Amino acid sequence: MSDPTPGLNSQQLGAYFALMEVSSLLQYAVEEHLRADGDLSYVQFEILARLVDASEGRLRMTDLADGLVYSRSGLTYQVGLLDKRGLITRSPSPDDERSVIVSVTAAGRDLIARVLPGHVDRVRQLLIEPMTGEDLTALGAILGRVRDHMRANPPRSAKPRAARNRTT
Amino acid sequence: MSDPTPGLNSQQLGAYFALMEVSSLLQYAVEEHLRADGDLSYVQFEILARLVDASEGRLRMTDLADGLVYSRSGLTYQVGLLDKRGLITRSPSPDDERSVIVSVTAAGRDLIARVLPGHVDRVRQLLIEPMTGEDLTALGAILGRVRDHMRANPPRSAKPRAARNRTT
């Protein structure tokens, strides 16, 4: 027997919709800025930001792929674009000849440095400004817990089997 | 640690990152389910859900477009797909011959009814379950305020769709 799955109550629905709309608007605004100011997609920004953050400014492709929600081919595509623009370089790993080490270039660091202030401005203006200090603390704590829960229950493994429903 | 990102403190950054990651994972999970269970993209689901919610199950294209963050051509494309599948119909408006009325069909309602339980399950499992009742109340209230703020301050410097400036 399947569990009874009553719909969400209005409070739960409200939180869900608010989350989706807020993140959607924020994402839209942030992507618009990154594109206009640095000709970067959000994914590309994320890749560069991770590299800038990483020790010595380099990471293996696999490490990058694990952090993002992307397929490997998609990552190769995006990294290829960054490579063409001279924002990163790729080199074989000395430890493991199969691996590729991605490194930020000075140009890549410069671009992030140039784009970051405007990025932060948008985030502050849209997300931070309307919140009180208490709101901020609460939001960070709650979403932090939710994130941990989501990481522990990855949606991908929640549906390991591609068993398609037969025509009902 | 030195301040890595001038402008946002670690608490603000934490809330921002948590929001982006939570919404990203939730969006991913939900889209995966809708695709697998109903062969629907999230946009298509949103369109159908709005129509089901609307009075008499119909809305004008313009009303649909206003609710979503889409270009008109993008909406036409998606509605066209739904039309091909018999989930909606399009008819000229009696009031204004320029307008097109989009109506959900019985098949469209059936599909939403079939997909909704699984959709709700995912949302509950990922987002609702890890939160206490207090969390839920707080999250809804905070994000509701943020949403209102975002709506009031649309960062659309690059999308002057509405005729706000007539001196051009």
Place this chain on the structure above:
DNA sequence: TATTGTTATACTCTATAACTATA
């Protein structure tokens, strides 16, 4: 054999601009 990464390919989605028709 398993893992790392690339490539070839096909497909979905989105936006811009030109277009029709109505107001």
Place this chain on the structure above:
DNA sequence: TATAGTTATAGAGTATAACAATA
């Protein structure tokens, strides 16, 4: 002229599968 919607088109992005190289 302005608005509602469609179409043509072009481009970005993504995933899958086949592939080569290394562990």
